[in-house]
Amino acid sequence: MKRYKDLSPPPRTIMTPGPVEVDPRVLRAMSMPILGQFDPAFTDIMNETMEMLRELYITDNQWAFPVDGTSRSGLEAIMVSLIEPGDKVLVPIYGRFGHLLTEIAERCGADVVTIETEWGTVFDPQTVQQAILQHRPTIVAMVHGETSTGCMQPLAEIGHFCREHDVLFIVDAVATIGGVPFYTDEWKVDAVMGGTQKCLSVPSGMAPITYNDRVERKIQNRKSIERGLRPVGDIPSAVLSGHHRIASNYFDLAQLQDYWSPKRLNHHTEATSMLYGLREGLRILLEEGLEARFARHAENGAAIVAGIRGMGLELFGDDAARLPVVTCIYIPAGVDGESVRSMLLHDFGIEIASSFGPLQGKIWRIGSMGYSSSRKNVLHVLGALEAVLIHHGVSLPAGQGVQAALRVYAGQKEVTYQ
Structure with a gap:
């Protein structure tokens, strides 16, 4: 008779559009x-x-x-x-x-x-x-x-x-x-x-x-x-x-x-x-308060956007319509997007999402929702993504993504939401 081990899911930092x-x-x-x-x-x-x-x-x-x-x-x-x-x-x-x-x-x-x-x-x-x-x-x-x-x-x-x-x-x-x-x-x-x-x-x-x-x-x-x-x-x-x-x-x-x-x-x-x-x-x-919660999501979303731009990567979508809790990023030319996601998951314990339909294989999606929407998680995912991209041969300004996010948290960039 087969014996099954106790359930023990691996720890993850989940930065997808859901679940979180x-x-x-x-x-x-x-x-x-x-x-x-x-x-x-x-x-x-x-x-x-x-x-x-x-x-x-x-x-x-x-x-x-x-x-x-x-x-x-x-x-x-x-x-x-x-x-x-x-x-x-x-x-x-x-x-x-x-x-x-x-x-x-x-x-x-x-x-x-x-x-x-x-x-x-x-x-x-x-x-x-x-x-x-x-x-x-x-x-x-x-x-x-x-x-x-x-x-x-x-x-x-x-x-x-x-x-x-x-x-x-x-x-x-x-x-x-x-x-x-x-x-x-x-x-x-x-x-x-x-x-x-x-x-x-x-x-x-x-x-x-x-x-x-x-x-x-x-x-x-x-x-x-x-x-x-x-x-x-x-x-x-x-x-x-x-x-x-x-x-x-x-x-x-x-x-x-x-x-x-x-x-x-x-x-x-x-x-x-x-x-x-x-x-x-x-x-x-409700204990956190709706306005405080909205502001937290807006700030963390803005920090991700700033960090991605600080790395020199290109964002997908109209800036004026950007959803504060999901950031879409073009996969750099010549990079295997699934290889990057796999390395993030297995070496850093971070999950980000791919896409589907006409965007399949073209973009990554980073979620910053609910309990996952924290300064710690944002800085972690930006630093890890930078390291993995460098490992995959992408030339980018090392350290600038995290620094750009830190400037958002220091209040050096206005954070807005609709």
Whole structure:
């Protein structure tokens, strides 16, 4: 009989766009004893988690809770519950995850319209506004921060325009929530999906979402019409098309609402230890303070950018749209990008990411998210990358990358974020 060793993962400095290093306090919380899902002590934890998610999303929405599953479960729960066959959905694409939103919408039977811009850039809000006027969608679905390109889309103008034209605006904020400012109510975002494994520094396995009463109304109307009941309030004619049944039981937000409400519908068995971890991650985030957390991520992102430029390497993407928590770097000509990543991992214990799609083999991506976003990690990855590149025959100004980052930390360069 084969004998297996005790689990002992090697220590790593994880500087990828996710997953990232988990705060030890979160891991400790996840080791706490299991409670029954309807134990009053556990439902108190559920209610506290909802309260903290409202603070994270800067919203007064009633509904703010996690969907059990990786980040994609949150995307699917929102989209499957909202989109009916025949609904027109506009997806502005500026990277890989816009294509994912498109695929999910198509699987829901939507009439999907896409507009695209070059990877490494974002949309002028007026371009999206013009597309809304041209195509008259029911829903606009968009990514806030594209980890595939290291770019971040401004949302406020688009959100206000959608509200003025009675279009639902749903946003994938998986890469940004907890790391950069996100103003759900102020930007008129109707539904937002996040993830635990990035800026929240919790293991992958939950997708915190929030949505407003406009979204709830459409969800409840689908439920009412399916059961032959009178719709609630005024709804678009598209909702009366006859395609009312939500395709998924697990991702049915009408049922998930009842689970997270005082009704305590026995919809599923909650992922107890994951909820402990999320609650602790949110507690730590709020203890640090949103503004302080945003500033920390901005400073560390700026230090990486300065360090990469100090080495003489070229950054990918539009500076004006740079995502503070993911830095994309062109692989120098003649360098085997995977050999560099392998040496970083095996000799320095540092993981950075490659890329995919049209950028596969062309760029590296360095993440600086959550617990991984620290001065120690930034200086470590810059020094190690410099050493590995020199080992691979790249001629660069030795020591200048780390010195450039140190100047950022010394306050010799202004740090800004959007």
